[in-house]
Amino acid sequence: MSFFSKFPAMAKSDLRDFKKGIDGAYKDFSREYGEAIETFFDPLYYFLTWFEKLLNATPWPIIILIVGGLAYLGSRSWKLAVGAMISFLLIGYLGMWKNTMSTVALISVATLLCIVIGIPLGIWMSRSDRVQKLITPILDIMQTIPIFVYLLPVVMLLGIGKVPGLIAVCVYAMPPIIRLTNLGLRLVNKDILEAADAFGSNYRQRLINVQFPLALPNIFAGVNQTIMMALAMVVIASMIGVKGLGMPVLQSIQNQYLALGLMNGLAIVALAIIFDRVSQQYGKRLQRHREGGHDA
Amino acid sequence: MQKSILSAAIVAGALAISSGANASDCGDISMADMNWPSATLMANVDKIILEAGYGCEIDMVVGATTVTFASMNEKGQPDVAAELWINAVREPLFAAMDEGRLHSAREMPITDLGEGWWLPPYTKEAHPELKTVLDILERPDLFPDKEDPSRGAFIGCPAGWGCQLSNQNLFIAFEMEAKGWNLIDPGSQAGLDGSIVKANERGENWFGYYWAPTSMIGKYNLQLMPFGVPFAGAENWDGCVAKGPEACSDPKPSAWTKSEVHTVVTDRFKNVAGPAMDYFANRIWPGGVMGSMLVFMETEQADGPDAAAHFMEAHEDLWMQWVPADVAAKVKAAL
Numbered sequence: 001m002s003f004f005s006k007f008p009a010m011a012k013s014d015l016r017d018f019k020k021g022i023d024g025a026y027k028d029f030s031r032e033y034g035e036a037i038e039t040f041f042d043p044l045y046y047f048l049t050w051f052e053k054l055l056n057a058t059p060w061p062i063i064i065l066i067v068g069g070l071a072y073l074g075s076r077s078w079k080l081a082v083g084a085m086i087s088f089l090l091i092g093y094l095g096m097w098k099n100t101m102s103t104v105a106l107i108s109v110a111t112l113l114c115i116v117i118g119i120p121l122g123i124w125m126s127r128s129d130r131v132q133k134l135i136t137p138i139l140d141i142m143q144t145i146p147i148f149v150y151l152l153p154v155v156m157l158l159g160i161g162k163v164p165g166l167i168a169v170c171v172y173a174m175p176p177i178i179r180l181t182n183l184g185l186r187l188v189n190k191d192i193l194e195a196a197d198a199f200g201s202n203y204r205q206r207l208i209n210v211q212f213p214l215a216l217p218n219i220f221a222g223v224n225q226t227i228m229m230a231l232a233m234v235v236i237a238s239m240i241g242v243k244g245l246g247m248p249v250l251q252s253i254q255n256q257y258l259a260l261g262l263m264n265g266l267a268i269v270a271l272a273i274i275f276d277r278v279s280q281q282y283g284k285r286l287q288r289h290r291e292g293g294h295d296a
Numbered sequence: 297m298q299k300s301i302l303s304a305a306i307v308a309g310a311l312a313i314s315s316g317a318n319a320s321d322c323g324d325i326s327m328a329d330m331n332w333p334s335a336t337l338m339a340n341v342d343k344i345i346l347e348a349g350y351g352c353e354i355d356m357v358v359g360a361t362t363v364t365f366a367s368m369n370e371k372g373q374p375d376v377a378a379e380l381w382i383n384a385v386r387e388p389l390f391a392a393m394d395e396g397r398l399h400s401a402r403e404m405p406i407t408d409l410g411e412g413w414w415l416p417p418y419t420k421e422a423h424p425e426l427k428t429v430l431d432i433l434e435r436p437d438l439f440p441d442k443e444d445p446s447r448g449a450f451i452g453c454p455a456g457w458g459c460q461l462s463n464q465n466l467f468i469a470f471e472m473e474a475k476g477w478n479l480i481d482p483g484s485q486a487g488l489d490g491s492i493v494k495a496n497e498r499g500e501n502w503f504g505y506y507w508a509p510t511s512m513i514g515k516y517n518l519q520l521m522p523f524g525v526p527f528a529g530a531e532n533w534d535g536c537v538a539k540g541p542e543a544c545s546d547p548k549p550s551a552w553t554k555s556e557v558h559t560v561v562t563d564r565f566k567n568v569a570g571p572a573m574d575y576f577a578n579r580i581w582p583g584g585v586m587g588s589m590l591v592f593m594e595t596e597q598a599d600g601p602d603a604a605a606h607f608m609e610a611h612e613d614l615w616m617q618w619v620p621a622d623v624a625a626k627v628k629a630a631l
Contacts, residue, residue: 016597031497049443148486155490156497160451160482161443238455239484241491247455247481254456 030157038158044113045163052105056098063101064088071274075281084278087270096245096267103234103244103271110166110230114174115223122181122222123207132182139175147172147236155240165242169233176225184218185211220283224276231272245271322352322569326374328359329600333593334406334509334586335379340604342378342579345615348630349623350572365389368398368562375565379405382556384458389560399566401576402559408583410555411459411507413450414518419501428524429470432503436476439503448477451491451504454484461540462533462552463505469537469547480504492516507555511594514587523551578618585611605631 010018055063067088072081091100125132151168158164188211196210212219238246245264252261325346329339339356346352357374359367364377365385369392382389392398413429419438426432436448450472453459460481467479482488488504489512495502496516506512508520527533528550536544538553559576566573589611593603608615608631616624 019597020595027493027497030494034494034498151484152486152490155487156493159442159494160480160487160491240487241481241483243481247483250455250483251460252456 026153026156034157038163041158041163041167044109044166048105048109048162048166051109052102055101055105060092060097067274071278074278076285077281080274080277080281084274087274091267091270094263094267096248096264099243099245099248099264100267100271102242103246103268106162106166106169106234106237106242106244107227107230107271107275110169110173111223111227113166114170114177114226114230117170118174118177118222118226119181119219122178122219123185125178125182126185135178139178142171143175147233151236151240160241162242164240165237168240169230169237172233172236173226173229176229177219177222180218180222180225181215184215184222187218188214217283217287220279220286224279224283227275227279228272231268231275234268322346322350322572324353324355325376325565325569326355326357328364328368328374328377329356330364330377330379331358331360333511333590333600333603336600337586337589337593337603337607338378338405338581339376340600341607341615342376342576344604344608344630345575345619345623345627346569346572348627349619350569350575352569352572361385365560368392368560372397372562372564375562376401377560380558380560382558386556389558397563399561399563400558401561401566401573402579404557405559405576405579406509406557406581406583406586409508409557410520410552411505412520412552413523414504414506414513414520416496416502417517417519418499419503420519426521428522430524432521433470433472433475433477439501441478441480444478446476448503449480450477451482451488451502452479453482453505454488455481458538459505459507462538464541465537465539465544465547466550468541468545469549492518509581509583509586509590511587511590514589514591515594523549525549525551527551527553575619575623579615580618582614585614 009015064085068081068085071084072078075081088100091097121135125135147168150171154164154167158167192210192214193206196206201209234244235246235249238244238250245268248260248264249268251257252264327339327343329336343354343356347354357364359374359377361381361384364374365380365388367373368375368377369388380389389398393400413432415426415432420426423435423438426435432438439448439450441447441449450467452463452467464479467473467477472479482491482504488506491504492502492506492512494500506518512518528548530553532548532550533553537547537550541547559579561573561576589603589607592598592606596602596606598606608627612628615627619627
């Protein structure tokens with residue numbers, strides 16, 4: 001009878017040994033391979049540090065001009081370009097320039113990393129249903145597992161600072177680009193692919209010249225989502241010692257510094273809006289080009 | 297005032313009834329089960345001893361410093377907080393103690409507790425010349441900052457914690473910037489703990505802020521470093537160091553302020569459970585025993601009651617000293 005009223009759980013001592021075993025194994029793993037893994041990520045670390053130093057060393061008027069220029073190139077909208085420049089001026093005026101540069105560096109490198117890893121993974125997924133079935137649950141885990149669960153293991157392995165922060169950001173921000181690359185490639189019209197085959201293109205030609213351009217709006221939506229999610233992780237990344245706009249937010253949360261939190265929070269929002277509008281406009285332009293040209 | 301006299305009268309009346317009903321009984325007591333390991337261990341050991349030795353019925357109430365204190369202060373519930381760090385609640389606590397609503401049953405129930413700057417034992421052993429913080433500050437080369445290897449890394453306190461401000465200002469007071477140090481913000485407790493675990497598992501040097509009693513300190517046997525300067529007065533600490541560089545940019549070098557921990561009980565408890573007050577007065581946990589118990593709790597992933605049971609078995613010689621012989625016999629029989 002007690003079988004039904006009380007769940008037949010694992011014995012407490014077994015459960016404890018089980019948990020201890022996992023903890024111990026992870027510690028051994030970190031002791032054994034931690035330094036090697038840290039060295040493996042060093043190039044990434046040097047690149048990020050170099051980029052951050054570059055941003056900080058560049059005179060601010062040049063950064064403002066670059067921001068405006070990039071915004072215009074992406075969106076072809078004067079309004080957006082001027083708006084972006086004004087937000088950066090305001091950010092600098094309110095004393096958040098250095099933190100904003102750190103955050104921009106982190107977000108740019110994180111987005112780049114996600115694209116470099118995510119797009120090939122998405123292509124691989126679109127080619128095989130079996131791979132898709134395998135990767136989809138992993139992406140689900142990456143997007144839903146509470147971040148605090150993997151913060152400590154990451155720190156134990158790599159210490160505190162930029163690289164573990166970057167990894168934490170990418171774990172959360174990479175799934176959209178993989179998913180949307182996969183989706184975009186799968187949604188390409190079968191007739192067009194047949195036509196490409198009929199013209200005798202091999203797989204590589206078909207992928208690069210036909211499938212990829214047609215899937216670009218979807219892939220771009222993925223990039224856009226990745227940037228947004230990376231920005232959402234700025235505060236979390238600060239919880240493992242990444243400098244940037246997240247630090248003052250953390251500080252303000254526990255000390256009830258309303259203005260400090262709001263200012264830095266709004267700076268993150270401003271970055272997000274600029275990144276979002278520019279990349280969306282750019283994606284839309286790609287689509288317009290497509291609709292006007294070959295696909296109609 | 298009239299109100300408190302009235303309520304005191306009601307409580308006293310209630311007590312008279314309950315003690316009349318069962319004279320040897322200390323009755324129903326609620327006890328705070330705080331959300332950090334040393335406090336939950338102490339509370340569970342208190343529960344075992346008070347129940348078996350003093351005939352109390354203990355009800356555990358989950359708590360945290362400010363919430364539990366507010367409830368004790370306003371509602372007189374729970375009756376006992378075994379490990380209350382009073383720095384956060386100093387003023388209202390002393391006001392309540394003056395009015396006789398709350399009592400300190402034991403000052404400093406754990407020895408060797410407090411905050412400060414720590415080194416791993418192997419670093420201290422390899423560099424016996426590092427006797428104080430002042431000596432360490434001359435050697436930033438021993439603690440290279442990964443992001444800026446020419447400078448030393450001092451791991452401060454996570455962003456937003458009260459200790460962040462104190463660490464920032466001590467960093468200024470000891471002129472650590474000029475001595476070649478960077479103040480690293482670990483961002484969270486996970487960041488701070490992770491940096492200690494990583495350094496100790498790999499035998500790397502580490503220098504930073506932490507506090508005891510904690511399993512971290514116990515497990516890695518981190519060494520609290522004397523600052524090499526005296527405590528420079530409450531005015532400097534409370535009026536400047538603790539306020540952070542924004543509010544006060546002229547801090548003087550100082551040792552860390554003493555942390556005060558009390559076992560706090562309500563007036564009701566003092567009246568119902570008189571003999572148990574003697575138990576609290578005698579109950580002092582040596583820092584080393586507490587440290588080893590916290591390591592046990594972490595490595596065995598034991599919760600409060602499990603750890604308390606283990607403590608009663610493993611440290612009989614210690615708790616036997618806390619209670620009179622007849623009570624000790626009763627507790628031992630109940631185990």
